[in-house]
Amino acid sequence: MKLDRGLGLAGVLVAGLACGSANAAPSGSVPACNTVGLDMARKYGNDARLIASYDVPAAQMVRWEERTPADGGPRVAGSQWRGRPSTERVAVCYYDGNFENFGLRPGPVGTGSDAEPPPPRFERLLVTVDGEGRAALKSIGPAAKLRVEDPNR
Numbered sequence: 001m002k003l004d005r006g007l008g009l010a011g012v013l014v015a016g017l018a019c020g021s022a023n024a025a026p027s028g029s030v031p032a033c034n035t036v037g038l039d040m041a042r043k044y045g046n047d048a049r050l051i052a053s054y055d056v057p058a059a060q061m062v063r064w065e066e067r068t069p070a071d072g073g074p075r076v077a078g079s080q081w082r083g084r085p086s087t088e089r090v091a092v093c094y095y096d097g098n099f100e101n102f103g104l105r106p107g108p109v110g111t112g113s114d115a116e117p118p119p120p121r122f123e124r125l126l127v128t129v130d131g132e133g134r135a136a137l138k139s140i141g142p143a144a145k146l147r148v149e150d151p152n153r
Contacts, residue, residue, distance in 0.1 A: 029053040032129040033093035040127050040135035045099040048125065052094040056151045059086035061128075064151035084130070091129040094148050099125060102140055 033053035041048035056064070061081040069075060081090065099122035124146045126139035139146055 026050060026052065030055045030091040030093065032091035032133065032135075033127070036133055036135045037091060037093035037127045037129045038095070040137060041093070041095040041097070041099075041125050044102050044122070044125060044137075044140070045097040048095040048097040048099070050093060051096050052148045054092040054150050054152060056090045056092050057086060058084040058088040058090055058131075060151055061090050061092075064149075088131040090131070092151050093127045093129065095125045095127065096123060096143070097125075098123065099140060 029050055030053040033050050037053075038048060038050060041050075058081040062079040065076040065079040065081065067075065081088075102122045121142045122140050123143040124139075124141060125137065126146065127135055128138050129135045
């Protein structure tokens with residue numbers, strides 16, 4: 001996966017949305033988001049809670065990933081879904097929780113500062129599950145940055 005404007009972290013975009021606790025899945029949720037997607041999210045935080053899920057054809061995933069974001073931020077330049085059958089179903093799953101197990105820590109503290117900056121807050125995950133049941137972490141970050149988006153729109 002290539003990203004315009006040079007932002008990349010092994011295919012993971014660092015962004016984020018709102019926090020929550022472990023509750024029942026939303027009604028009408030995509031089944032893969034309640035199983036393999038949730039297993040992936042719980043690797044990063046035991047309290048992962050599904051807040052939104054979408055069933056999306058691979059062709060629409062290409063359009064969604066490669067569009068220019070409204071905020072002018074980075075975009076995917078070569079969607080992984082481009083080489084897949086256009087009708088393959090993809091589960092797009094958003095989870096809220098405290099994802100302290102993600103493992104990113106801030107870089108070195110600037111010169112002259114003895115105070116260590118607070119660790120980044122990871123409150124929202126975006127996971128995709130392909131038609132073969134493989135889950136992938138696509139985005140993680142603070143609640144205020146990663147909006148829940150319906151890729152079908």
